[in-house]
Amino acid sequence: MTTDTTGAGRATGRGRRPRRSHGSSIMLTSGLAIALAVVLVPFYWLVIASTHSSQEIFGSPPPLLPGGHLAKNLSTLQETASFGRVVLNSLGIAALYTLCAGTVCTLAGYAFAKYRFKGRDPLFGLLMLGLVIPAQVTLVPLFKLMAELEWLNTYQAVIMPNLALPFGIFLMRQSMAVLPDELLDSGRMDGCGELRLFVEVVLPPMKPALAALGIFLFLYQWNDFVWPLIVLRDGASYTIPVALASLQGVDDTDYGAILTGTAVAAIPMAIVFLALQRHFVSGLLAGAVKE
Template sequence: MTASAAPPPAARRRARSLMLTSALAITAAAVLVPFHWLAVGATHSSQEVFGSPPPLLPGGHLAENLRSLQESAQFGRVLLNSLLVSTLYTVGAGAVCTLAGYGFAVFRFRGRNALFGLVMLGLVVPVQVTLVPLFRMMAGLHWLGTYQAVVLPNLALPFGVFLMRQSMGALPPALLDSGRMDGCGELRLFLRVALPAMRPALAALAVFLFLYQWNDFVWPLVVLRDSPSYTIPVALASLQGLDETDYGAILAGTAVAALPMALVFLALQRHFVSGLLAGAVKE
């Protein structure tokens, strides 16, 4: 009896490629199904959303849902509120995290590692633990109901500091030393040398910070007082009533809020991935 011949290498490669493609297709379908249901549900009424079987194709209630959303939550103003708060937070937190990351990566001082470890402890502290002391602090400053109470407490985001510290650590020391020899001060060296070299990391940080603030719900819910100043997550949550909830309007608002973020992420995806990998490998 002769042993059966092993399949040729080309056949094995095709089989592995087919299995990998199938696995990726199944994973992509699992990820995209919720987005498809969100887009379809935004075009149906609440009764149709929970019908049996659930709708799989777009309906004709999108305009009605958007009109109900505008009447119930002043959604146009809410969109502008979220855009303003997220932009201010991205600029402010980006500046703080970038400067902190540069300081931790470039300067050598006593207690640097201990201080950086203290900053990193913020990654493991639950948000709920800080709600009461931050609320009392904002109340003492008479900032409740204002956007500075939403933006300022989280400017030094631990993950942002960590990302920029790792990215700044990949800068060649000779590049910074040559700038100092040419008479550059540290601030000018930071602005003219470090920042241009860190464009991918800055893009990744900006996307992360904008998404973080755009989707933040708990803290704006605690400090914002009146509905005209609400951000998108708080405004959508306020539409859930005790007796009746317009799920069609909520799904329409969620779809409108998710679309700009999806477009921004897709446009900056290459910079986002390369920025997260910056500093992972050092020569």
């Protein structure tokens, strides 16, 4: 008489797997909880500190609950830096830059991905050098160019120099490279012009990549500090990073007001990311496709 141990072995195997899976799930959840805490604690402290005065912020122990200086900090920001206008400046510049740079990068990426022209690959390689050249190298020639154009202390001086952003072009080129050429040829055979083909055939599948590009461009311009600091001379035209830097004094600095401004500056970034987050990861993965 033989004993069938196969079923028992399978049952035993089935019985052990949930234990390993449960343990792995606990470890994964714990790791994610720790990572979430590491990310959120600085933001929590930023919000809490923005409601306190400088003396309370540097007190011992540091504040962990909301205080009563938020209105005072906002009033100080408005009085010393016209912060309401500064926020509007940053929103307008970042939105306009995202629209213009997104259009340039999308069109350039489409041209590099789907058109064959002489010197295309060397030109793309030259463009990619912009990813390894430090931005500080271009500050002096760009400043001279803005001065010759009489664009200093204007918004176009902030927006125009970085419209053809190498990373944006690279992202869109890699995303559009996966579009089947047969789809484009079919559209041309149906009588689509190049502009209509681009708008109605190419752009709809590119929504994830466009969302990723939009987030990157908006945050890039919103957080830019060095270039606006160089070309903007009037406090009324400052962006948020420049205005907050101007609040730092030699002898006295109101850190409560600065942290309040920083907390306010984080709100639009969070809104943009949350609005487009569903497409963000898939857009970046689409840009990672290798030909």
